[in-house]
Amino acid sequence: MRKIVALDENEEAILTAGLRSKKLKKKEFLLKEGQVCTANYFVLKGCLRMYFIREDGVEQIIQFAIENWWITDFQSLDWQQPSRFYIQAIEGAEVAILDRTHLPALCARLPQLDHYLRLIVQRAFAAAQQKLFLIHTLSGEERYHHFNDNFPQFIQRIPQYMIASYLGFTPEFVSKIKTRRK
């Protein structure tokens, strides 16, 4: 957070007191379809994915989050509706939890928090807009290389079939592309 807004020691203490941390085992869930999302999650350690179950029963991943990324379902969080998504740890992980109920008091004491969170969400939204652009302008193979070049740290630690799900193709297609590039 200090990369984006200035925080003195006192403010840092306020922020830390407003968060709680949680350790997750591999495959443990932070959110399941049908539950109402109660928090925004900041990844301290490990890797998480957000996905839903398509009509044909296949898991469709829409977001990954590694260290220093936020992840949540804003539709469910802001409107307190049952979620359509799952948020799950891909590997052992630890998250800082920013509870919905703590946020107003925290923002009142730390006005920078609104500013920081606004920039974070803007980046996530911008990434979603770019993803739509890439889907329509790059071939599957180009999209894989684009992801590979821009997010090498994800490619290294995330199982290939999950990368395939995120990019919208089959694991076999990813194998084929990787073989071709070698």
Added chain:
Amino acid sequence: MRKIVALDENEEAILTAGLRSKKLKKKEFLLKEGQVCTANYFVLKGCLRMYFIREDGVEQIIQFAIENWWITDFQSLDWQQPSRFYIQAIEGAEVAILDRTHLPALCARLPQLDHYLRLIVQRAFAAAQQKLFLIHTLSGEERYHHFNDNFPQFIQRIPQYMIASYLGFTPEFVSKIKTRRK
């Protein structure tokens, strides 16, 4: 904005002074591919669309904005990169312009602005996540009806071929669906 955060008369005056308005003719652009986006736009009157040109030369719409909606390319705005998108008035329109260069001073005087803008962007991001969900879980016809039921005000005033572009199918497909429902 008053629907989301409290503003007294003095604060309202600060906000108004920080914005400028612009009238747009039908088909006039606020942003073109290759330009660096300088502002966030709030629609006072009329209807705008954001789109890009696909590799096959077809226009792909990713967002509409009518009265009381914001529209911008955050990737270009926040990182000051050339945009991949066009923002264009579909009909005669008027927008309030929140200039990037004015924003820090405005947020310093109106801390609610960060809070308000954060919630607005969260809603837009949530909508983008939901759109991905709908693409993978509803048929084309179901998606049209979903859009129709949730955004009737868009269906009424936006040309059919633009709705088709936004939903990712051909204008002929929309005609077929509409005939079937009558």
